[in-house]
Amino acid sequence: MQDRHTGAIGVGVVGLGRAFMLMLADLENDPRFNLVAACDTRSSARESFSSQYAAPTYSTVKALADDPYVEVVYIASPHQLHKDHAIAALAAGKHVLIEKPIAIDLASSRAIIDAAVGSKGNVIVGPSHSFDPQIEACLQIIKSGKYGSLRMIRTNYYTDFMYRPRRPEELRTEEGGGVVFSQAAHQVDVVRLLAGGQTAQVYAHTGAWDRKRPSEGAYTALLKFENGISANLFYSGFAHYDTDEEFQWMSELGIKKDPAQYGAARRLLQTIDDKTEQRLKNLRAFGPDINSQSPAGNEHFGGLVLTFDQADIRVTPQALYIYEDEQIRTEPVLPAIAGRRGVLNALWALVKDGVSPVQDGRWGHATLEVCRGILTSGKSGDVQIMCEQVPVPGYPDVK
Amino acid sequence: MQDRHTGAIGVGVVGLGRAFMLMLADLENDPRFNLVAACDTRSSARESFSSQYAAPTYSTVKALADDPYVEVVYIASPHQLHKDHAIAALAAGKHVLIEKPIAIDLASSRAIIDAAVGSKGNVIVGPSHSFDPQIEACLQIIKSGKYGSLRMIRTNYYTDFMYRPRRPEELRTEEGGGVVFSQAAHQVDVVRLLAGGQTAQVYAHTGAWDRKRPSEGAYTALLKFENGISANLFYSGFAHYDTDEEFQWMSELGIKKDPAQYGAARRLLQTIDDKTEQRLKNLRAFGPDINSQSPAGNEHFGGLVLTFDQADIRVTPQALYIYEDEQIRTEPVLPAIAGRRGVLNALWALVKDGVSPVQDGRWGHATLEVCRGILTSGKSGDVQIMCEQVPVPGYPDVK
Numbered sequence: 001m002q003d004r005h006t007g008a009i010g011v012g013v014v015g016l017g018r019a020f021m022l023m024l025a026d027l028e029n030d031p032r033f034n035l036v037a038a039c040d041t042r043s044s045a046r047e048s049f050s051s052q053y054a055a056p057t058y059s060t061v062k063a064l065a066d067d068p069y070v071e072v073v074y075i076a077s078p079h080q081l082h083k084d085h086a087i088a089a090l091a092a093g094k095h096v097l098i099e100k101p102i103a104i105d106l107a108s109s110r111a112i113i114d115a116a117v118g119s120k121g122n123v124i125v126g127p128s129h130s131f132d133p134q135i136e137a138c139l140q141i142i143k144s145g146k147y148g149s150l151r152m153i154r155t156n157y158y159t160d161f162m163y164r165p166r167r168p169e170e171l172r173t174e175e176g177g178g179v180v181f182s183q184a185a186h187q188v189d190v191v192r193l194l195a196g197g198q199t200a201q202v203y204a205h206t207g208a209w210d211r212k213r214p215s216e217g218a219y220t221a222l223l224k225f226e227n228g229i230s231a232n233l234f235y236s237g238f239a240h241y242d243t244d245e246e247f248q249w250m251s252e253l254g255i256k257k258d259p260a261q262y263g264a265a266r267r268l269l270q271t272i273d274d275k276t277e278q279r280l281k282n283l284r285a286f287g288p289d290i291n292s293q294s295p296a297g298n299e300h301f302g303g304l305v306l307t308f309d310q311a312d313i314r315v316t317p318q319a320l321y322i323y324e325d326e327q328i329r330t331e332p333v334l335p336a337i338a339g340r341r342g343v344l345n346a347l348w349a350l351v352k353d354g355v356s357p358v359q360d361g362r363w364g365h366a367t368l369e370v371c372r373g374i375l376t377s378g379k380s381g382d383v384q385i386m387c388e389q390v391p392v393p394g395y396p397d398v399k
Numbered sequence: 400m401q402d403r404h405t406g407a408i409g410v411g412v413v414g415l416g417r418a419f420m421l422m423l424a425d426l427e428n429d430p431r432f433n434l435v436a437a438c439d440t441r442s443s444a445r446e447s448f449s450s451q452y453a454a455p456t457y458s459t460v461k462a463l464a465d466d467p468y469v470e471v472v473y474i475a476s477p478h479q480l481h482k483d484h485a486i487a488a489l490a491a492g493k494h495v496l497i498e499k500p501i502a503i504d505l506a507s508s509r510a511i512i513d514a515a516v517g518s519k520g521n522v523i524v525g526p527s528h529s530f531d532p533q534i535e536a537c538l539q540i541i542k543s544g545k546y547g548s549l550r551m552i553r554t555n556y557y558t559d560f561m562y563r564p565r566r567p568e569e570l571r572t573e574e575g576g577g578v579v580f581s582q583a584a585h586q587v588d589v590v591r592l593l594a595g596g597q598t599a600q601v602y603a604h605t606g607a608w609d610r611k612r613p614s615e616g617a618y619t620a621l622l623k624f625e626n627g628i629s630a631n632l633f634y635s636g637f638a639h640y641d642t643d644e645e646f647q648w649m650s651e652l653g654i655k656k657d658p659a660q661y662g663a664a665r666r667l668l669q670t671i672d673d674k675t676e677q678r679l680k681n682l683r684a685f686g687p688d689i690n691s692q693s694p695a696g697n698e699h700f701g702g703l704v705l706t707f708d709q710a711d712i713r714v715t716p717q718a719l720y721i722y723e724d725e726q727i728r729t730e731p732v733l734p735a736i737a738g739r740r741g742v743l744n745a746l747w748a749l750v751k752d753g754v755s756p757v758q759d760g761r762w763g764h765a766t767l768e769v770c771r772g773i774l775t776s777g778k779s780g781d782v783q784i785m786c787e788q789v790p791v792p793g794y795p796d797v798k
Binding site: 149230241314321328 | 548550551553555557600602603604606608609617619620621623629631633635637638639640641661662665666704706708709710711713720722723724725726727780781782
């Protein structure tokens with residue numbers, strides 16, 4: 001067993017699945033963090049973890065949270081388990097980093113918030129793409145007031161999300177499946193951060209058009225904020241077009257895509273049965289056959305344009321293109337390969353300095369309220385009024 | 400005076416302003432049409448017209464419509480005058496081509512429809528960009544069913560519309576000013592044509608942020624159609640970003656833009672007073688100092704992506720990019736420099752064969768209902784239910 005007491009923050013992982021895989025490289029490469037324990041239902045994943053990190057694995061979250069070397073419990077289990085896992089970790093007085101969405105129903109996210117109130121631990125919900133450095137750069141510009149008030153946000157993403165290998169519950173809305181819980185959670189987080197956080201109204205259309213993949217695979221929504229800012233959201237996880245094309249084939253995860261792989265996800269699905277799909281999904285999780293690619297650029301979440309009084313900003317993972325009154329300025333996004341550094345910085349600040357980021361439990365709850373508003377509005381055709389929103393500290397008044 | 404009886408269709412023009420200017424080259428170059436009469440309040444415009452076309456001008460629309468050589472009355476007067484002008488032309492039994500929007504209130508468009516019922520003349524509302532050849536090509540693909548059902552449409556346009564020289568009423572909503580009447584009329588026409596015509600619900604945000612240009616200069620709207628198709632519309636006429644950049648700087652009118660002219664509209668406005676703005680607006684109208692540029696490609700109305708079950712289509716003025724299951728196909732848009740040929744073909748078919756295009760009076764009325772729905776929803780925050788919509792003939796069922 002390694003020396004688990006290194007001065008770095010000890011992270012205990014709950015759920016060695018796909019989400020953890022996407023954090024793994026950054027956690028490993030960041031000397032501020034140590035992987036000191038894990039919990040998973042798959043014995044192969046537990047064994048791989050143990051041998052790779054010389055660290056114990058536990059069969060319950062409570063046992064993991066009681067490990068004195070665990071300072072942060074990273075909850076990367078399926079959405080519908082977040083509540084129980086977060087409450088167990090908070091009961092042990094540990095900080096928790098919860099993968100988005102915080103939960104799939106508002107009662108669960110409220111329960112997590114309540115558990116944090118009575119705990120020494122705090123909650124961060126992330127990493128969503130609201131932690132990407134280009135979003136932080138935009139927020140700084142908004143706060144500077146340099147271009148007057150922000151008025152409108154337009155964001156869109158075309159992906160093959162619905163045709164990647166999935167567990168059955170990932171295609172059942174009531175269990176947290178479909179793109180609204182998984183993907184709108186990103187888009188709403190980004191948009192709320194840029195617009196000041198306090199969504200007033202949500203109106204949306206949702207689409208579940210593929211009977212073989214029966215959950216909502218696409219949505220489009222208009223969000224109106226208390227300060228009057230308007231946001232236009234579009235997501236299709238049924239898409240053939242791939243927005244990454246607009247970013248020199250840089251993927252959501254900052255990994256270069258090979259355009260020759262066009263259509264691969266659909267092609268693969270047509271040749272396999274449900275059991276093989278499960279196996280492929282597991283291959284994307286942590287285990288003995290890890291196969292991770294290094295990022296070549298920043299993560300992102302599709303097209304994003306901000307409309308200010310005195311400028312428009314077109315946001316890409318590589319640069320901000322700022323269309324001013326007199327000229328177009330290009331600002332490179334730095335760092336250029338940030339990975340998940342944003343959320344890890346936030347986690348460090350929370351544990352070491354007691355400073356919480358915007359994206360805490362209440363924030364995640366408010367984002368979930370908007371996501372659920374998208375689903376409800378899509379079904380009912382009505383405008384949904386939001387009641388549990390929280391502001392971005394220091395956000396300027398819209399004039 | 401020229402021989403006005405040439406076998407070509409005699410066109411009498413009401414309003415020698417900016418709209419007429421945009422039709423002029425195509426009317427002149429099309430041997431099927433003859434400019435045989437005009438009516439305008441500006442004597443300089445009347446004199447130029449008379450001397451250039453050896454054709455009479457009239458002081459009233461009634462007198463123009465009574466000219467036996469006038470077979471079609473082309474109503475290119477300000478929006479709020481369309482009703483009286485169309486009714487006068489229809490009373491004389493003449494066909495009318497009315498610039499979009501058909502009117503600015505539904506009582507007026509209803510009055511035009513009623514006048515057509517009792518007349519030998521019929522109504523075409525156009526040219527909107529729904530007559531552009533790339534839109535016709537998309538409609539043929541939709542009707543073919545080749546890619547299954549159309550599900551979602553996303554369209555957007557960033558322009559400096561609000562900063563071009565304007566007459567005062569073009570900046571007063573109640574008189575038909577702002578981008579909803581002038582520009583949504585295009586976007587809604589395009590989207591309705593592609594989605595089957597029958598809008599069920601409209602929800603929108605509108606923005607009027609510049610006190611010096613006080614009408615709505617931006618909007619974003621979600622349209623739900625009776626057949627379930629969803630459309631996402633975005634327009635900013637306050638923009639610094641210019642969507643034409645995405646189309647190799649091909650403008651809405653198919654004219655190549657010089658990127659070095661970036662910001663020119665705003666710069667100009669800052670140096671001139673209201674009176675000079677009027678004069679500049681008039682310079683864009685018909686008169687002795689005509690200064691027209693030849694198109695280099697097709698007209699368009701900004702970004703447009705169609706999401707089908709089995710493909711996405713990204714529409715540009717140059718080509719359709721069709722993202723199929725297995726490959727990306729490129730279909731050139733033909734003709735490549737169509738100008739306003741679409742609406743002129745429709746006018747010819749109406750006059751010679753009695754065949755009306757989709758874009759008749761009832762269609763224009765239905766588009767106006769949606770535009771007014773955008774304004775009302777933007778003000779009230781409520782979903783607007785549409786009641787006066789008409790279908791696209793031959794549009795396939797959505798499965």
